Amino acid sequence: MSSAMGAMAWGMSKRVVSAMAMVVVVLAMAQSSEGQGGQSSWALLHQNVGIASMHTAVTYTGQVLFLDRTDIGPSLINLANGVCRDNQRDLSSQHDCSSHSLMFNPADNSVRPLLVQTDTWCSSGQFLPNGTLMQTGGYNDGVKRVRWITPCGSDGSCDWVESSTDLLQAGRWYASNQLLPDGRMFVLGGQYSPTYEFIPSNGMGLFNLPLLESKNYFDWYPFIHLLPDGTLYIFANRDSCILDYNSNTVVKTFPTIPGEPRNYPCAGSSVMLALESGGTSAPEVLICGGASIMAPGNITAQFPASQTCGRLRPLDTNPNWAMQDMPIRRNMGDMVMLPNSQILIINGAQNGAQGWDTAASNPALNPVIYDPNAWTFEVQPATYIPRMYHSTANLLTDGRVLVAGSNCHIQYTFVGEFPTELRVEAFQPAYTDPVHSSVKPQFVANPTAINYAAPFNVQVSIPSPAQGVIGLTITSSPFTTHSYSQGQRQVKLVVSAPVLLQSNVYGVTGNGPLNPNVAPSSWYMLHALHQGIPSYGIWVQVQ
Template identity: 55%
Template sequence: MGRLSACTPAPPILALLLALSLAEILGVAAQGSWELLLENAGIASMHTALTHYGNVVLLDRTDIGPSQINLTGGVCRDDPNDLTLKVDCTAHSVVFDPADNSVRTLFIQTDTWCSSGQFMADGTLVQTGGDFDGLSKVRTFSPCSSSGSCDWVESTSETLQDGRWYASNQLLPDGTQIVVGGRGVATYEFIPANGAAKVYLPFLSATNDAQTDNLYPFVHLLPDGNLYIFANRDSIVLNYKSNTVVKTFPTIPGEPRNYPSAGSSVMLPLTASDGYSKVEVLVCGGAQYGCFLNSSTFPTASETCGRIAVTDENPSWDMQTMPSPRAMGDMLLLPTGHVLIINGAENGCQGWNNQKNANLKPVIYSPAAATFATQSATTIARVYHSTAILLPDGRVLVAGSNPHQFYELTGEFPTELRIEAFSPDYLNTANDGVRPMIVDAPGEVGYNQSFTVTIAVTNKPSGEVMLAMLSSPFTTHSFSQGLRLVNVEVGMPTDAGNGEYTIVARSPPSSTLAPPSYYMLFAVNEGISGPAVWMKISY
């Protein structure tokens, strides 16, 4: 949030108060609200991703029998190796438009069950691995407007060097992706490979056990260009260029955190105010050790969050207790810098029918105050194979949930075809007077570049207006792959007349802070966010 011009530092207590919202200072628990967007999307979204056109790709597996929506134009998937339906005329992927809550079917050929993905620098969604005939596949989706006809393309020239089921992807500073791990796979590789061979990572073997609690490892790109990788209960910093572990961390107390134990993780916002020098990772939830092998007992899920300053010389885990136990929760960064923890169950772990007592109440964690605020409950259980993503208007889209091998539309946890949205309290109309609306911003910027943003706001800003760059991740199995928030350097708003104000900002200084891609640019005034505009950062 730092300023371009010099200013007199505020006294420490005043600086703290200025950094906190009124709700944080008073301990007020904002509630948020829910709305049903679509009664039947046709599929249960196991994987969800927001494109820079503002529409949302929903993706399920293929070897599951018929979905609840037909492919159009008489198209069918002819697959003699399909486990259930050799000729399938139903869709297993759709694109959802939040503008009118409509869906358009997409065609996916090979099985994307428990696969991984990430957006490339040009906004193309790359999707890797899966199961059965999809194990080594590389697929791409080049997004278009909702009136377009863009669709999935399965590569005929590139395949994964190792078949990857339950892997994690991360966009790198050079615009390539790293694909880490998978069931029975202790390697990483790159997309596109450009001649680079896969690399063995002993850490993935060391964190493996009878339950394989190191699947879907939490992977975060650090500002120094290295990777923070968390698996099971342990974590390292990896220099992937030299395959060197440059730092190891204490074991997190408590339960296993990765699949099938299903905790979640985010890297907390990176801020210009400290020169992007402090990096903290938050890991929340999980399941009792042994749950996957003894699932019929439905043990109580983890109640703890661990927070660690990765950049400290001698880091240690700061443990906190959540308001309720949670496994299979999704963690998202909100434009305000808070962390939303949503979805999941209070008992059990990942796997078919391995959960009880859906956790219907999201919580919002404030990194500044280190407090949790319980939110309004949904009426829809979102357990195994559920997803959540942030939309440009500030709402959180929630989709999926299917703890069954096939589609089962009745019972305690039916295959969930409904799409809903959670609106954090910053969207309350009572905040409209201070809500900043971006009326002008560049569509593309380079690194370490000065740029100007114009906002419209009813009440004159009383201080800095934060500009937050939020990536668009690939969300699956309780982890948003590639998620990051960068609060860029800003100057004080300048009155431009007619209720508009200009803000001179500076883009991130390097691609290790913000890999080249499309980002949602949010303006946040007095803790209240306005809707985002898309901004591409590139070399």
């Protein structure tokens, strides 16, 4: 087909139907490649950003929000222009001129301090449809607080906004958030809070969740996944249920997952695997890692961490857990959805559990990448920086994974084992290796917004002739803390066959995700994929 004919035909969407292949469970251990050539690697981005980021989120402006607790005494970076925080309820420094939050720019690795007023220790959050981050709860004077930050560029015009009147109805320390299809925020759980609520509340009060009422412990930071039918899958400790939040009814419960407790303080992690075909595929939940039920109460024993992962299809008629072993046992690991729909499991320890000082040991320095289609793990090169309690990992648009934080101590402590970590790294998966430059796609024309179930066009350049389908995925930007990324989700979009428009430039028509149950309205990273290699991502607003 000529370039002119291709241009005329471009925009006529063709659905791509793939046959389901038989899945064979295999355990693969390799040392650095992802199976497509190239080498995974690490890069040190900043030697000292000034705070240990307990909570991390990537904004649609490209800046990365770092946030720590406020009641630990001074950090190693001061607020700008002589600004100080005066708070008589602070447990450490009532007059504090240092910053406990900042914006990190991965384009040039620069930092800009931010001012947060009340204590955000072990709080929760998620981005709203307009890209504003809503941040909820914390400790002491922050336990009922609601905070916002609307991202901005490098001009420094944005900072935290906090209301003294718009408050949570219950104190939330170690809670979890989920953006709902209608734009409301669902806030669940926390220490001594087996309830959920909505923001805005619209006059609705608190609702009890029996799953949390029955646990009492090992249920903090519960895992929440919005299912494509609009219900919520909720997991705590080793049990789970489906909640219809519209009727406030538990409509389904599930078998107990084998093995160890998975939530705080045992710190497994969870993702919902990428939804296929624009969100029409059956959802599947993956939960990996954890710690012995004995570990938090007996730190001298340093019990081995969990080595198991479980997969569950919650909307099946009679679902049950499919279990397999990881190559490296792990607690406090972070799970990051990569643009190619594989799962990076990174950070954490191989013994003990979450907690201060010597609660955990034997850092898990090697990440692993999990291929959910092949059911295989691949061990990646090790970092030299232990990332233990209070560490984070977040996907950047360019496909790297930003790794920050780690503080096993009540205050910043730079002596002894596992000191407070102020360095920032990037894990660079094998698909970022320049060896893939000849097949790596690049957007040359793209939308800034994608509408539900509606076609949109992109143009992608590829140095070598395209081979097969050029895929499109959208990936949310979660609020990451305590080994769980709140709101993390990915959708593989329905695409047409690529059409050659001109030399090395191809047109692809994609269809937006099916509806807001599949992808709540917000900003997402859009990636093109060719031969499994992702492009640099661009931000689009799904609406």
